[in-house]
Amino acid sequence: MSDAIARFFDDLGRSGRGRLEKRTSGTIRFDLVGDHGVHHWLVTITDGEIRVSRENRDADTVVRTDDAFFRRLARGEATPMSAWLRNDITTEGEFRYIVLLRRLFPPPVGARHPRSLTPGPAEPA
Amino acid sequence: MNELVRILDGNNFVLSDGNGDIDAGPRGACGFFEMDTRFLSQWRLTVNGERLNALAVDDPHHFEMRFFLVPGKPTHYVDATVSVIRERCIAGTGFEERLTVLNHADREVDFTVRLAADSDFSPVYSIIAKPMERPGQIYRRVEEGRLRLGYRREKFRRETVIATSEPARIDEYGLTYDIRIGPHQRWMTTLRVDGLVLRPDGEDVREHISPHRTRTAGQLRVELDRWLARAPQLTCDWEALAITYRRSLVDLAGLRFAPLALPDDPMPAAGLPWAATVTGRDSLLCSLQALHVAPELAHATLRVLGIGQGANLDDFRDEEPGKILRQFRYGELSAFEERPESPYYGSADTTPLFVILLDEYERWTGDAALVTELEEQTRAALAWIDEYGDIMGDGYLWYRSRNGASGLVNQGWKDSPDAISYRDGTLPGLPRATCELQGYAYDAKVRGARLAREFWNDPAYADRLEREAAALRQRFNRDFWIDDGEYFALALEADGRQVDALSSNIGHLLWSGIVDESRADRIVAHLLGPRLFSGWGVRTLAKGEGRYNPLGYHVGTVWPFDNSLIAWGLRRYGYAREAGILAEAMLDAAHYFDGRLPESFAGYDRDVTRFPVSYPTANSPHAVTTAAPFLLLRVLLGLQPLGDNLVIMPSLPARFGRIELLDIPGRWGRRDAIGNAHGQRASASR
Numbered sequence: 001m002s003d004a005i006a007r008f009f010d011d012l013g014r015s016g017r018g019r020l021e022k023r024t025s026g027t028i029r030f031d032l033v034g035d036h037g038v039h040h041w042l043v044t045i046t047d048g049e050i051r052v053s054r055e056n057r058d059a060d061t062v063v064r065t066d067d068a069f070f071r072r073l074a075r076g077e078a079t080p081m082s083a084w085l086r087n088d089i090t091t092e093g094e095f096r097y098i099v100l101l102r103r104l105f106p107p108p109v110g111a112r113h114p115r116s117l118t119p120g121p122a123e124p125a
Numbered sequence: 126m127n128e129l130v131r132i133l134d135g136n137n138f139v140l141s142d143g144n145g146d147i148d149a150g151p152r153g154a155c156g157f158f159e160m161d162t163r164f165l166s167q168w169r170l171t172v173n174g175e176r177l178n179a180l181a182v183d184d185p186h187h188f189e190m191r192f193f194l195v196p197g198k199p200t201h202y203v204d205a206t207v208s209v210i211r212e213r214c215i216a217g218t219g220f221e222e223r224l225t226v227l228n229h230a231d232r233e234v235d236f237t238v239r240l241a242a243d244s245d246f247s248p249v250y251s252i253i254a255k256p257m258e259r260p261g262q263i264y265r266r267v268e269e270g271r272l273r274l275g276y277r278r279e280k281f282r283r284e285t286v287i288a289t290s291e292p293a294r295i296d297e298y299g300l301t302y303d304i305r306i307g308p309h310q311r312w313m314t315t316l317r318v319d320g321l322v323l324r325p326d327g328e329d330v331r332e333h334i335s336p337h338r339t340r341t342a343g344q345l346r347v348e349l350d351r352w353l354a355r356a357p358q359l360t361c362d363w364e365a366l367a368i369t370y371r372r373s374l375v376d377l378a379g380l381r382f383a384p385l386a387l388p389d390d391p392m393p394a395a396g397l398p399w400a401a402t403v404t405g406r407d408s409l410l411c412s413l414q415a416l417h418v419a420p421e422l423a424h425a426t427l428r429v430l431g432i433g434q435g436a437n438l439d440d441f442r443d444e445e446p447g448k449i450l451r452q453f454r455y456g457e458l459s460a461f462e463e464r465p466e467s468p469y470y471g472s473a474d475t476t477p478l479f480v481i482l483l484d485e486y487e488r489w490t491g492d493a494a495l496v497t498e499l500e501e502q503t504r505a506a507l508a509w510i511d512e513y514g515d516i517m518g519d520g521y522l523w524y525r526s527r528n529g530a531s532g533l534v535n536q537g538w539k540d541s542p543d544a545i546s547y548r549d550g551t552l553p554g555l556p557r558a559t560c561e562l563q564g565y566a567y568d569a570k571v572r573g574a575r576l577a578r579e580f581w582n583d584p585a586y587a588d589r590l591e592r593e594a595a596a597l598r599q600r601f602n603r604d605f606w607i608d609d610g611e612y613f614a615l616a617l618e619a620d621g622r623q624v625d626a627l628s629s630n631i632g633h634l635l636w637s638g639i640v641d642e643s644r645a646d647r648i649v650a651h652l653l654g655p656r657l658f659s660g661w662g663v664r665t666l667a668k669g670e671g672r673y674n675p676l677g678y679h680v681g682t683v684w685p686f687d688n689s690l691i692a693w694g695l696r697r698y699g700y701a702r703e704a705g706i707l708a709e710a711m712l713d714a715a716h717y718f719d720g721r722l723p724e725s726f727a728g729y730d731r732d733v734t735r736f737p738v739s740y741p742t743a744n745s746p747h748a749v750t751t752a753a754p755f756l757l758l759r760v761l762l763g764l765q766p767l768g769d770n771l772v773i774m775p776s777l778p779a780r781f782g783r784i785e786l787l788d789i790p791g792r793w794g795r796r797d798a799i800g801n802a803h804g805q806r807a808s809a810s811r
Contacts, residue, residue, distance in 0.1 A: 120554055
């Protein structure tokens with residue numbers, strides 16, 4: 001466990017809806033493996049509103065990873081779907097909650113709005 | 126390349142030589158594939174060390190195949206004293222293969238039967254596009270009754286498990302049976318091959334996704350029968366249409382693919398075998414073309430793409446909030462971010478097409494629940510058009526990849542690098558606003574307005590969308606119209622210059638309804654004129670343009686799906702005769718291919734080649750091509766939902782004679798449509 005992880009979940013719990021859709025409901029439990037055992041964080045989404053608790057109970061999807069990798073997700077350095085395909089996170093439950101993870105974690109650092117690029121010539125084919 | 130034979134179910138498929146063997150070598154395309162990975166690159170059967178030759182191959186369904194084999198060279202067939210039946214069937218996470226060895230001699234004979242097996246665990250992309258070095262390790266393990274082949278890269282793991290029902294000597298490179306068969310007796314074994322997508326704990330990821338679905342061969346057979354029974358029944362005078370309709374129905378059944386996000390809701394994959402995955406454009410267009418035949422495809426496609434809708438700004442994936450994805454791949458390259466398909470969002474047309482399909486789907490089915498369910502996604506899609514699609518801030522829909530390494534330069538359906546050009550062949554700069562995208566954006570706004578007014582109780586939003594659509598239409602007819610050629614430019618450049626090549630894209634504009642009525646005559650004259658119309662259909666790029674090539678993928682060939690949308694547009698603007706000409710040409714062409722149209726054919730003039738020259742493409746069947754005849758049928762019969770009724774206004778060329786499409790599903794229940802070229806009387810019953 002680390003402060004960065006607690007801070008991430010604190011912020012998530014305070015963010016209200018964030019990038020979630022209003023019709024989203026469900027529960028995602030994060031099982032984070034650290035030096036001192038497994039810590040559980042339960043994210044409950046009700047009509048797009050997020051609530052975070054430390055309960056260890058059944059969820060629609062359970063996400064398991066280690067503290068170190070979770071911190072990378074929390075910093076926006078890793079993309080949840082690719083991480084899932086690589087087995088850096090493993091899951092149990094419905095796939096649509098795996099797809100939804102990218103709405104909980106920060107987007108990639110340094111991404112640009114399409115309008116921020118200045119027009120230019122076509123790259124050679 | 127030799128013709129490969131195959132069986133498949135969604136993204137699980139086996140491509141082999143005509144004798145059932147897989148012998149891929151470093152560049153070969155055959156293999157057993159699943160989840161975007163090749164699980165077998167070698168699967169070679171020998172009897173007494175001899176390879177086998179096929180006397181006959183039988184493929185009763187898309188998921189089953191039988192090979193009748195004898196050892197040795199063709200000259201030995203006459204006195205073959207042994208033959209082998211190899212029966213292969215897709216099932217679950219792999220396939221089953223039953224081998225039957227028949228001893229035709231009148232004495233007992235000993236045989237050595239061997240199946241050599243190996244895998245390179247290659248990602249599909251590196252087979253169809255470019256070979257890539259991969260740092261993972263391959264391993265092989267002999268187990269009790271099984272051979273296990275594996276690939277490991279960090280925590281990423283794939284395994285192929287080959288199990289046999291009969292005892293065999295198993296080594297790291299295959300299975301050997303030493304058998305003795307009595308006179309005129311037979312021996313049998315069943316091999317089961319599974320492709321496993323493993324977690325570090327050795328369990329398959331799919332078993333940990335709920336609900337978990339795999340289908341047995343028996344279930345596949347039942348599903349195919351149900352699918353055929355549920356579709357509208359066609360009877361008609363012209364054999365070409367009957368054969369093509371039947372072929373398309375069967376092919377579309379095989380194209381259905383159950384994505385992990387909605388395992389009970391199959392959507393159409395883009396094409397088989399190489400694009401058997403969740404795709405945006407092809408699934409949306411195919412569902413649209415097939416709405417009156419299989420409306421459930423649209424339901425599945427919209428829900429799956431809604432779940433995958435863009436949420437973030439992500440340059441690598443060309444993702445923006447509200448954008449509908451282009452393609453998802455489950456393989457190693459997505460996992461390690463060597464390719465962006467996790468998923469990739471580099472399509473500018475998928476987002477407006479999503480809105481268009483939802484509206485059209487509701488008009489047919491009356492399924493208001495889905496319109497309510499997808500309200501937020503649909504609003505986000507419409508917002509994407511203005512916020513992220515309008516790169517230049519001038520009210521047009523533009524595209525430009527932010528992924529310089531592996532993003533797509535062109536992001537409409539013509540996505541090859543040279544597809545968008547000036548008359549003289551010059552490639553325009555970026556971003557680009559192709560004309561058909563403006564048509565889709567216009568149509569999406571008009572249809573979005575209807576949804577907002579009728580289902581979301583938001584008349585102010587509806588009014589705004591309608592105002593924007595009207596302004597876009599006006600602006601478009603001013604800025605894209607090329608005075609000296611009297612057609613719409615293929616695209617605009619950032620500085621407003623017209624990319625002035627004459628292309629099939631102008632046909633899509635009729636479908637969208639963005640063309641001023643006063644200009645439709647000119648557009649139709651171009652579409653059916655000698656530069657665009659080859660006799661088999663409308664070419665992607667007009668003869669005489671700098672980059673025109675009758676064999677150019679998007680710069681001269683004729684695409685059936687393109688033509689089906691153009692025919693729909695012609696009908697919309699009242700050019701029923703011209704729509705009929707396209708429909709007749711397409712079905713005439715289909716007849717040359719036993720009812721299975723190729724993705725595209727060469728743009729040669731019809732009177733030069735006399736028959737349609739198929740363009741060699743990777744995918745067949747190809748979803749939007751498979752469904753093109755359905756849309757042509759809709760156009761010919763003039764089917765249009767109006768309130769709770771189905772309007773039927775047939776207009777058939779003489780060649781078609783009489784067409785009866787019975788039990789068309791929709792909000793009206795089931796309805797029959799009958800058209801007759803002689804007399805052109807509309808009729809409907811029930």
